[in-house]
Amino acid sequence: MNKSIADQIGLAQQAASGDSLARQNINTLIHPIISYQTARFCKRFCFENRYRFACTLEKPIAPASHDALLCEWGNASYGWMLNDLVGSKRLLKYQAKFDSSLYNYLYNIGNSIAFYERWKDWRFNGNVHVPTYIQQLHPNAGKVFYGLRAEESIAIIAQKLLCSEDEIQQLSREIIIILTRKRRLHLLDPPATISLTELNNGHGMAVDDYSENDVAFYDESPEHSESKLKLHSAWSKLTPVEQFVLEALIIEQQDAEDVLVALAKLNISIKAGINADKTNRQQLYYFRRKTIAKLNELMN
Known part of the structure; x- marks a missing residue:
């Protein structure tokens, strides 16, 4: 283990001890x-928060009226992430x-699906949205x-719903199959924080006992880092609507109908001359392709 890595372990332990x-120093490291x-x-x-409150992010989402109250979610989210x-x-x-730096360890946790799901559990008081296709x-x-x-x-589920166990068993299989196909099986993970770094703690727990694995990977290659920088730069040049559609349809793999409902609710049109509530699937998919x-093009 090189001295730099040893120093980072010592820094983490010192911070943990108060x-x-x-x-x-760690708060500064993790700020970006x-x-x-x-x-x-x-x-x-x-x-609708953007229309009712003044955004407190470093780069506000939208300007607000001078008499608008400050939005609580930006600062609250920052505090929750810092604590997590x-x-x-x-x-x-x-x-x-794997000689992972402290920054890389925290970066991979902060960019994991498990971290995102924990944040949503906190943000929405544990009320995870049931996908439309479910x-x-x-x-x-x-x-x-x-x-x-x-x-x-x-x-227990059958008893609560006054259904037969066979019926619930079949429905459970269908739910798991469709979530697996859409790569959304993590939605069934209960909110919990467990780390694979505890696998050797002598308690004899198997990997399958854990609902979440926070693993720090090898430091990225220069080529990979350069590609990510290009992507981040290109992404920042997209409009908020373009970012929203790509995140919803590709990253989160939401159903198109859910995205159309969200656009209509926010009165956001993706095609000139077409009202938000009149946008259809074909127009949404065309907007995604474009x-x-x-x-x-921006990346190249």
Whole structure:
């Protein structure tokens, strides 16, 4: 282990033990990650807040009237992320596996799906949205979805819904299959924070016992880092609407109908001369293709 990595482990341990200077250094180190993710998540779920409150992000989403109250979500999100990423327990788990730097360790956690789901649980008080394609399976599909997420047994879910266990078993299979196909199976993970760095703690717990794995990977190659920088630069040149559509349809793989409803609710038109509530799937998919082509052009 090189001296730099050893120093970073020592810094993490000092901060975890309450050293104010070490804590300040780590807070400075993690600021770019938290600032970026706070802005990214806030923009995605701002909804009507931008019209009612004054945004407190470093780069405000939209200008507000002078008498508008400050929006609470920006600062609250920053505080939650700071507590999640650099809490004492998290810092003590850092062991520099694979010679990963402290920054890279925290970066990978902050950009993980598990971190995103924890933030949504906090932001929406644990009320995870049931995807439309799940709701359409059966009238009880949403309740079964929540039951599976709460890790309730088939027998308990059946008893609550006054259904047979066979019926609930079949519906559960259908839910799991469709989530797997759409790469959204993580939606069934219960909110919990567990690290693979504890696998060797002598408690004999298997990997399958963990609902989340926070793993720090090897430091990125220069080529990979350069590609990500190009993508971030190109992404920043897209309009907020273009970013929203790509995030919703590609990154989150939301159903097109959900995206159309969100656009109509916010009165955002993606085609000149067409009202937001009159936009159809074909126009939405065309807008997505055009935006992807624009992103590729900006990157090249």
